[in-house]
Every structure is written in C-alpha cells, then in structure tokens.
Amino acid sequence: MKVAIVGAGLIGRTIAHLLQETGDYEVVAFERDAHALELLTSLGIAARRIDSADAASLRAAVQGFDALINALPYYLAVNVASAAKGAGVHYFDLTEDVRATQAIRAIADESTHAFMPQCGLAPGFIGIAAHELARRFTEIRDVKMRVGALPEFPTNALKYNLTWSVDGLINEYCQPCEAIREGRTQWVQPLEGLEHFSLDGTEYEAFNTSGGLGTLCETLAGRVESLDYKSVRYPGHRNLMQFLLEDLRLAGERDTLKNILRRSIPTTAQDVVLVFITVSGMREGQLVQEVFTRKIFASTVCGMPMSAIQITTAGAMCAVLDLFRERKLPQRGFVRQEQVPLGDFLANRFGQLYEGQRLQSMATA
Numbered sequence: 001m002k003v004a005i006v007g008a009g010l011i012g013r014t015i016a017h018l019l020q021e022t023g024d025y026e027v028v029a030f031e032r033d034a035h036a037l038e039l040l041t042s043l044g045i046a047a048r049r050i051d052s053a054d055a056a057s058l059r060a061a062v063q064g065f066d067a068l069i070n071a072l073p074y075y076l077a078v079n080v081a082s083a084a085k086g087a088g089v090h091y092f093d094l095t096e097d098v099r100a101t102q103a104i105r106a107i108a109d110e111s112t113h114a115f116m117p118q119c120g121l122a123p124g125f126i127g128i129a130a131h132e133l134a135r136r137f138t139e140i141r142d143v144k145m146r147v148g149a150l151p152e153f154p155t156n157a158l159k160y161n162l163t164w165s166v167d168g169l170i171n172e173y174c175q176p177c178e179a180i181r182e183g184r185t186q187w188v189q190p191l192e193g194l195e196h197f198s199l200d201g202t203e204y205e206a207f208n209t210s211g212g213l214g215t216l217c218e219t220l221a222g223r224v225e226s227l228d229y230k231s232v233r234y235p236g237h238r239n240l241m242q243f244l245l246e247d248l249r250l251a252g253e254r255d256t257l258k259n260i261l262r263r264s265i266p267t268t269a270q271d272v273v274l275v276f277i278t279v280s281g282m283r284e285g286q287l288v289q290e291v292f293t294r295k296i297f298a299s300t301v302c303g304m305p306m307s308a309i310q311i312t313t314a315g316a317m318c319a320v321l322d323l324f325r326e327r328k329l330p331q332r333g334f335v336r337q338e339q340v341p342l343g344d345f346l347a348n349r350f351g352q353l354y355e356g357q358r359l360q361s362m363a364t365a
C-alpha cells in the first residue's frame with residue numbers, strides 16, 4: 001500500500017517509521033521544514049519538500065498514492081482533506097477539532113474513497129473502547145471517558161510537560177465541548193466540570209476539554225442519559241490554565257500563549273498515557289458498571305525510543321490504517337472511529353501497543 005504522510009513532526013515521523021518497518025507499506029513523507037526532512041532521511045524514510053498550505057501543489061504531489069495521512073495541525077485539516085479528495089486518495093487524520101471534522105464529513109459525501117478523521121488517542125481509541133463497552137448494555141445510563149497524557153515525573157507548577165501539539169492542546173482548552181445531559185446533546189464549557197479521582201494510589205483531576213468524544217454523541221444519541229469526555233491532569237493544573245486563559249485573557253491571544261508555553265514548559269519523553277472509561281446501565285435486569293483502564297508508558301518500539309503519546313497516537317493511526325488495508329473497515333465515505341471493533345483493534349499488530357507489548361518488529365509473519 002502506497003501511503004503519503006503530510007506533516008513530519010514528532011507524530012508524523014513516528015507513523016512513517018512504524019509503517020515502513022512492516023514492509024507492507026511504501027511510505028513517502030511530505031514536509032516543508034528542513035530539519036524535519038533531515039530527520040526523515042536519517043531514518044531511511046523517503047521525504048519530499050512541499051508547502052502543505054498550498055492545496056494545488058499538495059493535490060498534485062499525492063496523485064497515485066493509495067492513502068494520505070494528515071499529521072499537520074488541526075487548522076490545516078480541511079485543506080488537506082480537500083486535496084485528498086481532488087487527488088482521489090483515501091484520507092486519515094488525527095484532528096480533535098469538531099468543526100474540521102464536520103467539514104471533512106461534508107467533503108466525504110458521495111466520495112468513492114474513505115475519509116476517516118480523528119484516528120489518534122482521543123478522539124480515536126477512546127471512542128472505540130467506550131463504544132464497545134456501551135454495546136454490552138441493554139440500557140445505557142452513563143458513559144464517562146477520561147484520558148490524560150502526563151509527565152511521569154511532574155516538577156513545575158502546572159505539573160505538566162509538552163508531549164504533543166501545542167496548537168491542539170490550546171484548542172481543546174478553548175473550544176466548547178459536546179456532551180449528553182439527561183438524554184440531550186448540548187455544549188458545555190471547557191475547563192468546567194472539575195472532578196477528582198485516584199487510580200493506583202495517584203491523585204488526578206479531570207475537566208471538560210473539546211473534541212475527545214469524536215462522533216460518539218451522534219452515535220449514542222437517544223440511547224444514553226449522560227455522556228462526557230474530560231482530560232486528566234495532576235491536581236492544580238486546571239486552576240492555573242483557567243488563570244492564563246480567562247483571568248489573563250490569553251484565550252483570545254493564542255499565539256502569545258503558545259509562545260509562553262513553548263518557552264517555559266519543557267518537553268519530555270518520560271510520560272504516561274492514562275485511559276479511564278466507566279459505563280453504567282442495565283443488563284439482564286440489573287444495574288451494573290464496567291470499567292476499562294490502561295496505562296501506557298514510554299518504551300522502545302522497532303528500535304526507536306518513543307514517548308507514551310507517540311506510542312498511543314501513532315499506534316492508533318497505524319492500527320486503523322492496517323485494518324482498513326485488510327478491508328475490515330468501510331472502504332468509502334465518512335468512517336467513524338466507533339465503526340472499528342475493539343477486538344480487531346487490540347488484536348492488530350499496532351493495537352497491541354495498547355496492551356503494553358514492546359514489539360521489536362511489526363513485519364508480517
């Protein structure tokens with residue numbers, strides 16, 4: 001399968017490496033940053049320079065590929081999806097942005113190719129797992145989805161390190177959040193709904209953030225009383241972010257906030273991804289609850305040291321693409337994450353990374 005990857009930052013580069021290691025994919029990465037191109041070349045990955053904001057150039061560049069993976073920031077998603085449709089290739093991305101996903105859905109209408117956004121951790125895997133749990137109930141009361149990408153060793157006041165896209169992080173802290181309350185879909189405010197819980201002896205907080213639900217509100221509409229998604233952080237993080245975004249009014253000065261965070265908050269490869277889902281409802285006349293949890297730590301995969309967010313985000317994208325290649329997913333139109341069977345995902349060679357397996361090779365046996 002011939003795959004174009006647009007955007008070769010941390011996650012895009014990881015996806016390219018994982019796919020190439022299988023021997024089942026011919027991978028070409030497109031990027032405009034010279035340093036990123038050098039890193040790709042050092043990994044033996046074919047790379048071409050292109051301005052990803054130029055839709056016409058991008059459309060021409062991906063002609064003849066089977067699929068396009070978009071690993072660029074959310075605000076470029078619609079542009080890249082349009083280029084994919086014009087070039088006649090299948091489209092996959094990692095966006096958490098609700099409006100971008102709605103626009104891509106419109107692009108997918110009547111398309112002879114598949115358009116599958118939100119293929120990362122959250123949205124992405126979290127929706128796959130939550131939907132599987134919900135399917136086991138005859139009557140669903142509550143679905144609570146909690147995900148955190150956290151430093152394993154927090155040291156600063158925010159108790160946070162930059163482990164993924166700063167643009168995406170700020171966007172999910174600022175945009176309205178979908179939820180279902182008392183059976184009705186509604187919008188709730190980011191940073192609200194603060195709650196505290198403990199897991200394995202560690203204290204956490206969680207609060208509303210945008211985009212993590214993907215299309216699950218629509219899929220479960222009329223079947224669930226309460227559904228929400230919250231980001232997990234260490235206690236105290238939310239109050240400081242609220243101070244920055246609301247009290248200092250930096251929600252309206254995103255470039256300023258982005259520069260502050262990049263200058264002040266270090267990155268780390270020593271991180272942990274926490275997945276925590278609870279579903280309650282009726283089964284065989286009894287009120288029951290099921291819980292799904294995972295903790296994924298940084299590890300070495302296919303000879304490359306990877307942070308937990310690299311493993312989970314790139315791993316989810318690669319697993320979904322693998323299932324698509326095997327024709328286990330719809331082959332045309334808009335494809336939702338919850339159309340991916342959890343069992344198939346976890347049995348996949350990339351999905352096994354969510355089970356803590358430290359795979360040395362992804363090659364087909």
